[in-house]
Amino acid sequence: MVVGVRAHSLLRRLRLPLMIELPSFTPGPPIAISASSFQKFLRCPDQGLSHFRGIYGQTSRDGWIGQLVHRLIARDLTDGPIDDIELVARIEIGSTNLNFDLAAIGRPSDIRRAIAEAVEVYVQFRHLPRPELSEIEVSIVHDAGGDVTLKGRMDGVQVTSDGVSIVDWKKGPIRPETRHQLTFYGLLWVLERQALPNDLQAISIQTGERASFPVSIADLERTVELVAGLVHDVRSALLVDRQLSREPGPWCRFCPILDGCGEGQETVSLLA
Ligand code: SF4
Numbered sequence: 140m141v142v143g144v145r146a147h148s149l150l151r152r153l154r155l156p157l158m159i160e161l162p163s164f165t166p167g168p169p170i171a172i173s174a175s176s177f178q179k180f181l182r183c184p185d186q187g188l189s190h191f192r193g194i195y196g197q198t199s200r201d202g203w204i205g206q207l208v209h210r211l212i213a214r215d216l217t218d219g220p221i222d223d224i225e226l227v228a229r230i231e232i233g234s235t236n237l238n239f240d241l242a243a244i245g246r247p248s249d250i251r252r253a254i255a256e257a258v259e260v261y262v263q264f265r266h267l268p269r270p271e272l273s274e275i276e277v278s279i280v281h282d283a284g285g286d287v288t289l290k291g292r293m294d295g296v297q298v299t300s301d302g303v304s305i306v307d308w309k310k311g312p313i314r315p316e317t318r319h320q321l322t323f324y325g326l327l328w329v330l331e332r333q334a335l336p337n338d339l340q341a342i343s344i345q346t347g348e349r350a351s352f353p354v355s356i357a358d359l360e361r362t363v364e365l366v367a368g369l370v371h372d373v374r375s376a377l378l379v380d381r382q383l384s385r386e387p388g389p390w391c392r393f394c395p396i397l398d399g400c401g402e403g404q405e406t407v408s409l410l411a
Pocket of ligand 1: 385387388390391402404
């Protein structure tokens with residue numbers, strides 16, 4: 140990192156760009172880190188490693204509905220309120236990856252129920268007060284050097300006299316790990332736009348709760364360290380074909396390597 144907090148406020152006053160210096164990463168094969176793979180790794184390093192090995196779990200029903208809700212929200216934010224929500228949901232399913240994961244949802248009647256749930260969540264979204272966004276569905280792909288790519292897609296960005304807020308809607312409640320995801324977006328924003336966001340906002344559609352996390356240079360420094368740690372651990376493990384530490388939790392249920400993980404199986408049966 141090349142600036143401190145006080146130096147940053149000076150840069151802001153002088154409207155000078157904020158530059159972040161990324162470390163030299165442990166060498167190895169190309170690696171693309173998204174906000175979700177970053178979160179996965181922080182939750183359970185070995186599950187994260189399986190993602191970077193190209194072993195992906197089956198999409199969960201909840202995850203599938205979440206993706207569909209996000210497609211509906213993106214349509215709404217871009218084109219305005221949707222009239223025939225179910226029709227638009229079906230069009231979205233037919234024209235996106237959601238189509239490939241239909242088998243994970245089940246039989247046609249299960250699919251109908253899943254679509255109805257997504258429609259219901261979208262209707263809840265419509266009733267929430269929403270920030271006025273300057274940019275919608277902001278995708279950033281950043282070449283971090285050393286064959287490391289950082290990427291993410293934010294739901295929206297609000298610009299006010301206080302600065303920029305990165306906004307993300309959550310289908311469910313706001314969880315502690317949401318902050319990691321949002322700070323990862325904050326890092327991407329600084330790398331691409333050379334300006335520190337004023338805050339990171341998560342809005343829960345389910346509860347209506349709205350959390351605002353301020354962003355500091357120290358938060359971004361910590362995120363850079365975590366990213367560098369991920370690259371080091373993943374590339375080292377791939378080199379000698381070893382596993383990483385395992386941290387069981389509710390996320391084990393949809394882990395692609397659950398069959399070979401005793402800790403995970405125990406956790407899943409306990410939670411069941
Ligand atoms: S089953 Fe659970 S503990 Fe085991 S690797 Fe997967 S997420 Fe980690």
